[in-house]
Amino acid sequence: MKLTCLDCGSVNRVPSDKLGAGPKCGTCGGKINTAKVYELDPAALAKATKNDNLPLLVDFWAPWCGPCRMMAPEFTKTAKALAPHARLAKINTEDFPKVGQKNNIRGIPTMVLYQNGREIARQSGAIQAAAIENFVRSNAKVDA
DSSP: OEEEOTTTOOEEEOOGGGGGGOOBOTTTOOBSSOSSEEEOOHHHHHHHHHHOSSOEEEEEEOTTOHHHHHHHHHHHHHHHHHTTTOEEEEEETTTOHHHHHHTTOOSSSEEEEEETTEEEEEEESOOOHHHHHHHHHHHSOOOO
């Protein structure tokens, strides 16, 4: 299974049965599949969405957005619930406005689910952790 290190951007190969064992990046040594929400930059987003086999749910958000701030703790709960079978990340559309334009983000918060190099689903609006988890499980190939 291919996974991009969201810290350094290196693409790593990880056996599927080792996803829960805390695999580390072969380049920087950082953990590449944890239960945390990753903060992405445009380069990491582009590489991960192109290369990763594991589902990657990206929250496009901005700090001034009230619904985005309300959904943040729910997003974190979901990251813990889905680990190690999916990864969750955020990208700040205020810091990186071109990423929002490139990904056709019309309103925030918007979550986009990627797997195997393509977008497979999207959801706009703030929702609870259970609904986020259901969104990922119903649209992606998640093992557990």
